[in-house]
Amino acid sequence: MKIMVVMGTRPEVIKLAPVVAALRKQVDTIVCATGQHREMLAQALDFFGIVPDVSVETMSPGSSLNILSARLLTEMDEVFSRVRPDWVVVQGDTTTAFCAGLAAFHRGIRVAHVEAGLRTGDLQNPFPEEANRSLLGRIVSRHFAPTQLARQNLLREGIDDSKIMVTGNTVVDAIMMARDSWQRASQSLVLPAGGEAGRETILVTCHRRENFGDTLLGICHVLRTLCSRYGQYQWVFPVHLNPAVREPVMQELGNIRNLALIEPVDYPSSLYLISRSALVISDSGGIQEEAPTFGVPVVVMRSHTERREGVDAGFSTLAGQRPESIEAAVIDWLDDPERRRALRNRPNPYGDGRASERMVASLLDHAVEAFNG
Known part of the structure; x- marks a missing residue:
């Protein structure tokens, strides 16, 4: 065969x-x-x-x-x-x-x-x-x-x-294959000046077409607000290469003290960032599946998700695309450490x-x- x-x-x-x-x-x-x-x-x-x-x-x-x-x-x-x-x-x-x-x-x-x-x-x-x-x-x-x-x-x-x-x-299989590499990724992950790899992280990713344009500008504005409100965290945003994402993000979110805008990271570095995050804010499908392995919650910046299992198991919040809804979902997670800790030993539903x-x-x-x- x-x-x-x-x-x-x-x-x-x-x-x-x-x-x-x-x-x-x-x-x-x-x-x-x-x-x-x-x-x-x-x-x-x-x-x-x-x-x-x-x-x-x-x-x-x-x-x-x-x-x-x-x-x-x-x-x-x-x-x-x-x-x-x-x-x-x-x-x-x-x-x-x-x-x-x-x-x-x-x-x-x-x-x-x-x-x-x-x-x-x-x-x-x-x-x-x-x-x-x-x-x-x-x-x-x-x-x-x-x-x-x-x-x-x-x-x-x-x-x-x-x-x-x-x-x-198979994303869970892939994490198991990559386990040694993601645990070593901190040695090669380089943040821009001002970024601190040792602090607990909020990871942000955004790349979907439905979030381009005015929607992305709204996301950028709420991220600026959240970075200021939660200054104790190191916010990290690997910026997609697509100009429709890259140009507005770089323009709107540059020069924020605790936000590192970095180049797209390799797979083990992505897993490393997820593993040490208090929260992930993303429109990615794969991250919704990966984060539960590490007991990390996800705020999903989409109107719909085809991955309801994470929502039903308590790992994800489907926040929609409006800035005020995204902000409210992030605040709910970051102001409730007990809710986040409860995920740590919960099995990955995927x-x-x-x-x-x-x-x-x-x-x-x-x-x-x-x-x-």
Whole structure:
């Protein structure tokens, strides 16, 4: 059996690295990198020691989603014609995942979808991710749902239960793979002048399209207020490379004494920052899944989340995008240390570190016990 794993962004590498490692122990495994996010992709590949067997160049500055999609479909069609895998494995909700899945479907190749079944029910939020994963749900042959809630979403859409395997999320597997490295990351993490690595941290990240423009300006204004109110914390904001994020953040949040605006960090440094944080404020999906491993709460700056498990388990607050709602959620967490301490020994609702093992067993048609999260 020949299985191809396709990845194009840093989150895909992080969540597929454990799958690649597990697959390579048992089957002929080909890794294809699309370069959707070239610089951050290379960083993650290097950390996990993955050298792509196939690389395609699909992204250029200023490309629209339609141009990117057309290039991905064209390039992946040629790759599948040449390599002829028995399975194609994609992850999540990126343009790479959807287009690779569609190109494989057109070629009659079976597709397995890692992290299947996440839904907000709003095609515009997040955009285009909700459409990507929903469309993938109609064409894949094996749905690796991370939780029972994701499985229920798929069943409501009429997906045959025999095609669904509840595995847990591979992000927990990845944290276990990276454990030694993230514990050493403090030695290489460099903050700008004025930043203090030894203080308890508030970590901020922001990158989603729905938060661009005036919404991001509102977020910046409330962050300035919060940095002043909670001056005892070292606030750290790794600023995304996208100019739509970078330019307003640098302009609005420069020169705040206890806020370090830093370059995007590598994976172990990201885990290190989460692990020593009192709180994370983010619009990231992956951080919502990672933070519970460290017992750290997350204020989610989104109107919807496809990751309700963290909210239901008490790890996350879905604050929305209005500055006053974000501010209130942050204050609720930071003014209640007992509430934060109560999370420390609570299990991660997203996985148990065996997701990749379950996926490989499923692809090989071996019996395996499902994750009950």
